[in-house]
Amino acid sequence: MMLQKRLDYGFSGCQVPAMLCFPKSAKRKRSARRKVENKQLCAIDLLATVAGELLSERENCAPSPQCIDKTSGTMNTSKASVNPDHLCQKEPLKIEPFDQHSCNDTVLGLEVATKRQISCGSTEHLHILRPKDSGPASLSVKYDISDAIAQESKTLNNRVDISYSAAYAVAGRCGTERNLPASPKVEGDGLTGFQESENQMPGNGLDINAVSIYSMEDSMDLDTKPPALVSSDSSTEVPVCWNYLPSNSSLPKQECGMEHVVDRDDDDNSSGCTHLSTITNKACRPQCIGNHQVRKLSTLKYWRQAPNILKYSHFSDYDTEKKRSLHGKKIYYTRQRTQRSYCKRRKLFEHCLVSTSNGGMYSGDIPNLCEMGGIGVEAHDPCTAVVDTNDASSSQTEQSSSYNSVKLRIKSFMVPELFIEIPETATVGSLKQTVMEAVTAFLQGGMRIGVLLQGKKVRDDNKTLRQTGISCSDKLDNLGFTLEPGPAQTPPPLTNLRGPHFLCLDDAVEPLARIPPGALSIEQEATDSTPQAVRTSSPVSDHEPIHSPTDASSLDQTPADKLALVALPPVSIEALAVVPLRKPRHPEHVQRRIRRPFSVAEVEALVQAVEKLGTGRWRDVKLRAFDSAKHRTYVDLKDKWKTLVHTARISPQQRRGEPVPQELLDRVLSAQAYWSQQQAKLHAKPPAAEPCLLL
DNA sequence: ATTAGGG
DNA sequence: CCCTAAT
Incomplete structure (x- = not known):
């Protein structure tokens, strides 16, 4: 009687396009910025363009391809000069806009970290660090990305098609796309991130493109240590600062829009701004975003992303702001946690330092990322694969005397099936909101990546690509990636792969993904391995997303969440470090369960x-x-x-x-x-x- | 592992 | 929801 008739929508898997992130430079390192500026521009422009496009498609946001560096007041010019057509896929955005905070670049001293977000669905931010002189991005970039993804991935129950768009795209633009040498990382532990997952979900369903969903899991794992970059070379120790910290106070007010990529250093509240669209400080803030969830997410994200900040005093302001933004009723998922964790995090952040090995510097420029809208995974003939000679860390090189690069193009990730219950009388807007919430909740616990080879999940993370067969071009055609919620666990530390230069932060494993409150329920596809994923008609049935058993059980492993920071020798051109931005977590401080109001x-x-x-x-x-x-x-x-x-x-x-x-x-x-x-x-x-x- | 209550 | 104490 009192229950409204509800409609159940189920969509299995969402296609999530890869998103690009805008680079953001650190305010304090202007000189550094200058150095990288040239290189950055290209990437930035491209990114901006892409982003602008994506944004333009979004309902509420008027995209403006530019961001301004509030802190420095400098503009990274990014006039969208790039032809959008090059973007991989411009698929209609059906759902909500991704949050603006998603893209950021940080330039630290000489190092520039370019954060790139891979599709909304993935929720992950990847940091790609390249040596400043490394020149054009190349295959190695792709490789790194994939690697990073793999690293972070665990078992995915759903299939994800991944395309590395951003990096790729830019490269293409720059014209360097194909020329880049590939970094050799293939063997040995090199690819550890693969896990098999048994079933995949069909990929049909609702397309949620460019939805930016971030796992809220919290960024809160304060406990975890912040990611740190370490470079072999001790000569340079640079604290890594991600500039995300938002602080309001210092931010200049700008107009949304239009002109630049934002580079704020410390302050950006939003981030980097990100979303091209908007952008004033205010704009960047939550208010601009249409829905609460988004706001919340954004906020959280910041925290998460801003793991290491040494000298930022904005916390208090930020905190306040955050609370404010989270204040809405609907933001229940993480608010408490956030508040609670705040202090801890702060501490953590303060401790993070990054040192570059080799004293190398990394420029944040994203030299050449170009992504075309390739579909699925593109396989390249191993024989023709470029072996990166430059890259080489000797150790790697030695181990695999003959590495063949595997080129992968991930067009999109398939996210797990979601089940949504919503009244018939609900508006389309509420449906969107609901989907957003569902996705958000879904991702809250973090994301993992699964690798599917010819429809089969590749479970053994320790197998090399070669061993797995992924190195074979014919098989690459059937390679897929899936995203699954849940604690990201990291397979064996990347360290092995990358050698000494590569460091992984020690994060705690993220808590399991939780389901959104209310009628919303998300389920992953049930697999043999995940019996829990059974849907029930009972009101009280558990619609909670299921975590892949495999992952859950292996908590002791290095969490995927851990941020892997990679310091590449300055010299090694090809080495790119992809760092997933995640907040680290300590086991002890367990994330608070998501609030799930009783229906x-x-x-x-x-x-x-x-x-x-x-x-x-x-x-x-x-x-x-x-x-x-x-x-x-x-x-x-x-x-x-x-x-x-x-x-x-x-x-x-x-x-x-x-x-x-x-x-x-x-x-x-x-x-x-x-x-x-x-x-x-x-x-x-x-x-x-x-x-x-x-x- | 449960139950009861305070926070 | 969390945390604790008491069962």
């Missing part, structure tokens, strides 16, 4: 069970009514009952959240009274047969 249906089930069983048998209540809802513990039920009783006793005006039908509240009071009385009786007398209320 009316759940309340109904709870009330019914309590009426029958009483108020002191929460375990039984759980078993009886919420057995399939794994995310509802008996403690949760007990707590919910407590709140229901409270809710029933207060005036309707004081109630918050989804209104609970009065009828149910009346039953709550009735049952509460009844069982309280029974309990009193029991205390007075020896236990007798248990009475049952109503029934």
Whole structure:
């Protein structure tokens, strides 16, 4: 009666286009910036263009391909000079815009880190660090990206098609695309990130392109150490600062728009701005973004992304801002966590330092990223693959005397199936919002990547590509990548792959992905390995996303979350470091569970069970009514009952959240009274047969 | 592992 | 929801 008729939408997997990120330069390192500027421009322009395009397609944001560096006030000129056509895929954006914070580049001293976000769905930010002189990006870039992805990936239950767009795209633009040498990283531990996943989901479904969803998991893992770059060369130790920290105060106000890529150093609140679209400080802020979720996400992201900041005093402001932005009702997922974690994080951030080995410097320029809209994975004949001679870290080279590069192009990631329940009367906008929330929640726990070879999941992370067969061009055609929610676990440290130069941060594993509150539920495709992923019709059934078992079990492994920072020898041109931006987590500080408000249906089930069983048998209540809802513990039920009783006793005006039908509240009071009385009786007398209320 | 309560 | 204490 009180339940509205709902529509269930299920879409399995979303195609997520790769997104580009704008480079952002550090304010404090102007000189450094200058050095890289030239190179950056190219990339930036391209990126800006792309981004602008993507943005332009988004409903609420007027894209402006430029960002301004607030801090420095300098502009990275990025007039969108690049032809958008080169972008990989401009697919219609069907869902929400990605958050502006997504793209940032940081230039530190000599090092520039270019962050590139790979598709929204992935939620991951990858940092690509290149030696300043490395020249045009090349295959190595791609390789690094893939590598990074692989590293981070665990088992994905869903298939993801990945295309490395950004880097690639830029390269193409620059005309260097094909010329770049590939870095040799193929053998040995080199590719560790592959895991098999058994089933894949069909890729059909809703296309959520360019949705930017970030895992909220929290960036909060404060515990974890911030990512650090280490370079072999001790000569230079540079603290890494990601400029994301938003601080309001210092940000200049700019107009949205239009002209530059933002480079703010410390302050950007938003980030880097990112979204081309907007951009004033204000613009960058959450307000600009249409939905709460997005805002929230963005905020979180910042935190996450701004792992290492040494001298930023903006925290307080930022924090405030963050809270403000998160204040909305709908932002329940992480708010608490965020607030709570704040201090810890801050600490962590402060500690992060990056040292470059070799004293190398990395320029953040993204020299040549060019991505064409290739579809799927592009396989290249190994024989023709370029072996990067430059790159070489001797060790790597030695190990695999003959490395053949594997070129991969990931067009998009397939995200897991989502199930959404929404009233028929809901608006399209709310549907979008719901999807956004679902995706957000879905990603909250982090993302992992799975590799599919000819439809089969490649589980052994330790196998080399060669061993796996991925190096074979014919097989590459059938190579796919999947994204799956859940703690990103990292396979063996990248260190092995990259050699000494490569460092991984030690992060704790992220908590499992949680499901969004409300009626929203996300499920991954069930696989044999993931039995949990079963959908139930019961209101209380657990729609929680399932984590791939494999991953979950291997917590001890290096979490994918760990940020892998790679310091490349300045000299090694090809080496690119791809660093997924994730916040590290410490095991001890466990992420707070996502808030998942009880739906009316759940309340109904709870009330019914309590009426029958009483108020002191929460375990039984759980078993009886919420057995399939794994995310509802008996403690949760007990707590919910407590709140229901409270809710029933207060005036309707004081109630918050989804209104609970009065009828149910009346039953709550009735049952509460009844069982309280029974309990009193029991205390007075020896236990007798248990009475049952109503029934 | 549960239950009860405070936070 | 979390955390604790007491079972």
